[in-house]
Amino acid sequence: MNYRHAFHAGNFADVFKHALLTRLLVYLTRKDSPLRYVDTHAGVGAYDLSGPEAERTGEWRAGIGRVLAASPSPQVAGLLQPFLDIVRESFPDEGPRRYPGSPLLAKRLLRRGDRLMLCELHPQDVRKLEVEVGRDRRVTIEARDGYAALNAFVPPPERRGLVLIDPPFEQRDEFSHMLNALLKAHRKWNTGVYALWYPLKDPAGAGWFCDSVVKAGVRRVLRVEFEVSAYDPAGPMSGCGMLIVNPTHGIEAEARLLLPELARLLAVGQGGWKVEELAGE
Template identity: 45%
Template sequence: MNYRHGYHAGNFADLLKHTALCELLRLLTAKDKKLLVLDTHAGAGGYDLAGSQARRTGEAEAGIVRLMAEPRAGMPGAVARYLAAVQAYDRKFGPAGGALQRYPGSPRLVRAALRPGDRFIACERHPEEALKLKREFAGDRAVEVRQADGYHAVKELLPPAERRALVLIDPPFEANDEFEVLTRAVRHGLRRFATGCYAVWYPVKDEAPVATFIDSLAGVKYLNMELDLGPSTPEGKLAICGLVVINPPWKFEEAMREALPWIAAHLGDGVSASFSTSPPNAPAQA
């Protein structure tokens, strides 16, 4: 329980999962039906890019800061919308036009997309991070913050009364058995609520557990995306990460197949994006 996302806020992994998250929220809220959003490992909510944690790693400089400097002309729609959401959050803390100071974690991106009647439950197990998250949303009745194990929340909250849900599972991967725990949680969620949309982030440090996890999704519809920084990544640094979206909404894959290669091309030489999908005979979910 020592993980702090402040060291990694706005890095290449965030570019992948938060571009996808913004697009999922846009598409899922386009329907005139209520939605539950569950964030199982929510973190602190927002992050200070000028703070000691972010400055120590410099990961935001090679990620979100680099993308924000790109001209908007010709930029894929999903990327432009994500950057606009980042900019809107940052403007709450300072004037427009200056250097990016604050980065929105997934809870802030979710909150910005909520409509009246939607529900958002953000879980964070780490006591200090949970306290920061509660302070981030103090007085905001649209957000329920729980200091809790998000995996347990999957069991507790599904199926939702709304009959529609987006479940974001973004673990810190500190434990050696994280992939096993994650796989059980996803299986349990699908048994309880097979038509839900699940977005699951993972690091690629060892290909074997990743392959086992993806194999466990046999029989469901999914889109798997990976972003690879290439062989020039310093030793010991995460170079590849992925996001699998189960039951993606219509047009999501099309948007991400345009956005992710564009992001890779603008992060630097050697960066690449790849996609894989469920077998053709996997049943489509509503």
């Protein structure tokens, strides 16, 4: 458990992940009926961008820093607005800046009758998460393995909701863990929306993971990928992806608008993007 998200908060991968997560939640909260949000790898909830970790890498400046300074087209600005409104709340012109993690974004977007189940394994991060989002009756935080907990969390009583699986990819077999957790949960709850983030550090591994989901018979699968530079096996992470099972209505079209603009804003080399339906109804 060496991975610390504080070094990477607000980087291009977070912007990609959180922009899509926000669009999924915006859609799900349009219907009145309550929903459940499950975050298997929650992190600390909000990140101090003036802290030593974020300062050391400066990754956020090439990520959310660029997006906040840009003027995207009106259509894309509208899609990004719910995400950027929450970011701006913690982004004063002067003073310490913070970047909201997935639990905080979800907490801000969900309604009174919705519930959030958050898992985090690192004891220090659990304490921070409790301070950041724990004082809310809608939120349950469990200090346990998110993969194992997911099996106990589904199907949720609301029968509507979204599961975010966003592991640190410290382990070589992370794709296998993600696959097993998804398939197990999907067998119990095949109507939930599942969003699984992955890095493009091992394209063959990512391809294997996506193919395996489809081969296992999961229907309604969308693969979304985003690169800020050309893939270099010896270089830093150049891109990332999200596999979305049961994508919400309109997310595919929204991703096709958002990603070219994000690629334009965030590319440091040859950027690119891809939106592909891997399995239909």
